[in-house]
Amino acid sequence: MSNPFQNTPAARLIADRVRDLSHRKTQAEIAAEAGFTNANMMSLLKSGKNKVPLDRVPSLAKALEMDPALLMRIALDQAVGVTAAKAITDIFGSPVTENERGWLTELREVSDNTDPRLTARSRAALRGVFGK
16 A cells, blocks of 8 residues: 655654654554544554545544644645645635744734734844744
């Protein structure tokens, strides 16, 4: 069986989360929590043999103890050739994580909700925060 989604960010992220949770949960337990009837589904997702089913993102994110918006964004990226996934991102944009919403809330507060433009100076300051 080929691995068409091998080394995608989704496959790597799922593998990392399964590894990080391995001291508390088995892959089979994660699969069951996510609602997969096939306990081997986590292996298929980690290896890239299967792509992340978009309808399972909320339950899978909960089972993996991660932000569902992050998993949805990565799953949509993995599903690039899928017309529905492209339509979703074209219409609604990229899903925003809880952490990103925190940044946005802070930006709105410090700017007094003035909708500031991203200038070269503000971009450089933000990149400086992350050492870029």
